[in-house]
Amino acid sequence: MSKDAPLTVAVTGAGVVGLCAALEVQRAGHHVLLIEPGEPGGRQAASYGNATWINPGAIVPISLPGLWRKVPGFLLDRTGPFTVRWRDLPRHAGWLARFVAAGRDWDRIAICARHRYPLCKETVTDHQAYATEAGVGHLIRQQGLVYVYPDRAAFAAERRIWAMRRELGVRFSEIEEAELRRLQPELSPTYRFGARLDGAGQIADPGAYCAALAQLLEARGARRIVARATGFSLDGGRLSAVTTDQGPVACQRAVLAAGIGSAGLARLAGDHVPLISERGYHVVIPEPGVELGAGLMPSDGQMGIVSTPQGLRLAGQVELADPAAAPDWRRAKRFDAAEIDRWMGNRPSTPDGLPCIGFASGSPDIVHAFGHAHTGLTQAPATGKLVAALIDGREPPFDPTPYSARRFAR
Structure with missing residues (x-):
C-alpha cells in the first residue's frame, strides 16, 4: 500500500499484462482507469488465443545460435513453425537482423x-492467487507441461536449453517411453521420450480469465473506459x-500495455522500440475424443497442444507479417471442418527476447509494459508487480534495468 496520496493511474490495454498491472497498481492503493476499445478477454486480444501455458521454464528466447542458416527456409515455407512473408521482408529486415544478432x-x-x-518464476502461484480472488480458481490447472521428442537423442540436442533451466532452478523430469504411454496413451508412437516441466500449468480459458480479472478490477473500484489510446498530454x-x-482521460500516471499498438504510443513518450507482430495461430477441435492432462509441445511442431473447455487447442508458431494482413490459413489446411474454430492474433515482439518494462524516456509518469511476444500470459503477474513498484516508488521486486526501452537507443 502506498504511503503517499493515491494517484489516478490510466492503464492503456486490457490484455493479461494490462490487467495484472492494473490489479497490482490498485492493490497499492491507487485509482485505476482501464482504457480498452474491446471487451477484456475478447477475440481481438493476443491474450485470448495463446497456448494457455503458464510456464516457469519459458526462459529461452526464440532466436538461438545458428538461426541465420534457417532464414531462407523461413521465407520459402509458408506453413512452417517460423515464417516470414516475402512482401513484409523489407520492412522487417532491420528487426530480423537484430533478432538474429541477439541469438548469435x-x-x-x-x-x-x-x-x-524473474518474469516467469512465480507465474503459477501468482495466477492462482488472481484466479482465486476473481472466483475462477478452477481455470488454473497445475499438471505440468510435457515436451515430447522422437527419442532421447533429440532431447539431448537441446541439452543447453534444459541445462539453463536446471541451473536457474526450473524443475523438470525426464520421461521414458513406457511412462509417456501411460501418461498419454493416444500420443503418436513417433514420440518416445519426454521432458515434463513439473511446476508449470495452464489457464484453461484465457479469455474467460481475462474477463474475470476485469470484473474484479471494476468490483474493487476501477473504471473501464471504452476507447483507444492515441497519445499523451505532456x-x-x-x-x-x-x-x-x-477524448482525454485525466490521470497522473499511465501504464502503456497496449500490445501491438504500443510502439506508436511509446514513440510519443520518447522511445523508439523495434516492435513487430509475431502473429500466432490456433485451431480448436470441439469434442476431439481425447482429454490431455498435461499440455504437450512436440519438438518438431513447436506448438502447444492443450485441452480447453472448448475442445483441443493447437496453438503457437510464428508468422512475421503486417498486423493488418489477412491470416494465412494454409498452415491449418488439414482442419477444414466447419465446426473447427480458427484464430489469429498479433503478439507484440521485440528482437532481443525481452519485454519493455520501465519508465518512458520522455516522462517519469509513463511506465512501459509491453513486448512480451508469446510469453505474455506467463510473464504478466511479475510485470504487474514491477510496474506497481515503479509507480509507487517502492523497491522493485527485481532489477528493471534489462527491460528498459532505452536499450534500443544505444
Missing part, C-alpha cells in the same frame, strides 16, 4: 534467460492525461 552465441542466450527468469514531461479517440 550461447553466452547471450544465457544472459537473456537470466533476465527472463507539459515539461509531466503527464496530465491520456488522449483517446473518445
Whole structure:
C-alpha cells in the first residue's frame, strides 16, 4: 500500500499484462482507469488465443545460435513453425537482423534467460492467487507441461536449453517411453521420450480469465473506459492525461500495455522500440475424443497442444507479417471442418527476447509494459508487480534495468 496520496493511474490495454498491472497498481492503493476499445478477454486480444501455458521454464528466447542458416527456409515455407512473408521482408529486415544478432552465441542466450527468469518464476502461484480472488480458481490447472521428442537423442540436442533451466532452478523430469504411454496413451508412437516441466500449468480459458480479472478490477473500484489510446498530454514531461479517440482521460500516471499498438504510443513518450507482430495461430477441435492432462509441445511442431473447455487447442508458431494482413490459413489446411474454430492474433515482439518494462524516456509518469511476444500470459503477474513498484516508488521486486526501452537507443 502506498504511503503517499493515491494517484489516478490510466492503464492503456486490457490484455493479461494490462490487467495484472492494473490489479497490482490498485492493490497499492491507487485509482485505476482501464482504457480498452474491446471487451477484456475478447477475440481481438493476443491474450485470448495463446497456448494457455503458464510456464516457469519459458526462459529461452526464440532466436538461438545458428538461426541465420534457417532464414531462407523461413521465407520459402509458408506453413512452417517460423515464417516470414516475402512482401513484409523489407520492412522487417532491420528487426530480423537484430533478432538474429541477439541469438548469435550461447553466452547471450544465457544472459537473456537470466533476465527472463524473474518474469516467469512465480507465474503459477501468482495466477492462482488472481484466479482465486476473481472466483475462477478452477481455470488454473497445475499438471505440468510435457515436451515430447522422437527419442532421447533429440532431447539431448537441446541439452543447453534444459541445462539453463536446471541451473536457474526450473524443475523438470525426464520421461521414458513406457511412462509417456501411460501418461498419454493416444500420443503418436513417433514420440518416445519426454521432458515434463513439473511446476508449470495452464489457464484453461484465457479469455474467460481475462474477463474475470476485469470484473474484479471494476468490483474493487476501477473504471473501464471504452476507447483507444492515441497519445499523451505532456507539459515539461509531466503527464496530465491520456488522449483517446473518445477524448482525454485525466490521470497522473499511465501504464502503456497496449500490445501491438504500443510502439506508436511509446514513440510519443520518447522511445523508439523495434516492435513487430509475431502473429500466432490456433485451431480448436470441439469434442476431439481425447482429454490431455498435461499440455504437450512436440519438438518438431513447436506448438502447444492443450485441452480447453472448448475442445483441443493447437496453438503457437510464428508468422512475421503486417498486423493488418489477412491470416494465412494454409498452415491449418488439414482442419477444414466447419465446426473447427480458427484464430489469429498479433503478439507484440521485440528482437532481443525481452519485454519493455520501465519508465518512458520522455516522462517519469509513463511506465512501459509491453513486448512480451508469446510469453505474455506467463510473464504478466511479475510485470504487474514491477510496474506497481515503479509507480509507487517502492523497491522493485527485481532489477528493471534489462527491460528498459532505452536499450534500443544505444
